[in-house]
Amino acid sequence: MKTKNKFQLCWRCILAISLLLVAACERPGDEIDIPTGPVSTVEYLVEQGWVSYEDGDYSDSKSQFTSAINRDVFYKEAYLGLGWTLNRLSDFNGAIPRFDLLLTLATESDSALELLSYAGKTLSYAGMSSDSLSCLEAENFLEGAEVDYVFEHDDRITTTNLKKLLLNGYWNYQDFYSVQNTIINHFEADWFDNLVITDENLSDVEDISASISVETEVDTSVSPYDTTIISASIELPAGYNLLEVTGISDTLSVTYIVEKFVHGGSTIFIDVDAVTNTAPLLDDLAQPVEVDFIHAADYGEYLNTLMEKVQGLY
Known part of the structure; x- marks a missing residue:
């Protein structure tokens, strides 16, 4: 018992001396450095990723979205941002799997994210000259998109532009029947009926x-x-x-x-x-x-x- 008490007393003395040494190193008036600035939460990383994306700094946006995914692998918008960033970097083979993963994670309440994934795959397949697959994804997008839709982070992504891309894709692989139907169904044009009547x-x-x-x-x-x-x-x-x-x-x-x-x-x-x-x-x-x-x-x-x-x- 005496040996145990001596050991505890010795340990307390060592701890007290250590605290005194630390205190002696600090002079009155010294300031202690405290980290400042926003905490890099997933939400913050994604927000900064979109800021860089809109500024055209795709290298930084890629880094921000990647960091967000590393922080939370189930954060869906991070995959959307990374997919679009890779698309802008012409890394189409890298972009498509990110959009696919987002579609896998999406639930019924994620219709907006789904539409943007279809749009991203449309442009990615078009960049790879895979016109048939590009048209398939464009049809998926147009099925649910509003006629005046504009992507808040990229005003090049609109319903009108996706319609034009769909037309171009069908024409490229010579599916002229689908070209007809795209004009009639998506551009709300009655030109075909008029053409039948007026063109000999x-x-x-x-x-x-x-x-x-x-x-x-x-x-x-x-x-x-x-x-x-x-x-x-x-x-x-x-x-x-x-x-x-x-x-x-x-x-x-x-x-x-x-x-x-x-x-x-x-x-x-x-x-x-x-x-x-x-x-x-x-x-x-x-x-x-x-x-x-x-x-x-x-x-x-x-x-x-x-x-x-x-x-x-x-």
Whole structure:
């Protein structure tokens, strides 16, 4: 017991001497340095990241957003900022995964962040010349964006500019049917109907007679044999350059849904899955139908007209 008491007394003496030495090093009137300035919280880092982004200092904004993510890996806006910063630095391969991660983290209340992620992926894929993927992301953006939307941190990101980028993307990979639909649906233009009426090159054909040809597959392993329709298509007479198919019906007034058609060609594919009664197709193998469609007598002339319209929207 005495040994323990002696040990405690010795330890207290050492501590007291240490405190006296520290006190002796400080003179009356000395100021103690206390850190000042804002604490680098995640919110502060993101705020500074956007300030640098708007100033065009993308190197600093990258550093700020990266630091924010290192501080909190679930802070969604930091991924948005880093994604846009990498996009501006032309690091498209680095930007897209950040937008994808943000979309993974997003909840129902994060619709604004989702839209900006789609916009970021649109520009990133466009920068990589992946026009089909760029158009897909632009469609996702336009589906939820207001017509007058402007990104608060970058006024180049607007609904109008994304529409133009969508048009450009479809044109680049020669999806002219989607170019038509983009102008009609996103630019709210009735030019196509007017063009059909006023341009002698275009014609609106109603009730031309044709037939649906089917390709079938027979399963002989069951009894009776099971016949499945693989595809169903209509081949119009030569000379028709399809621009739009407006209706298909048979003599019993059954309507058929178009799955796709060859733009500028003469082949129409029927959506087989939407056919409720396939028996007539299987019985006749060449079901007669009436087809309504719009076509161009000179497809090259039509594309020139379409290009002029697209250029007029820029």
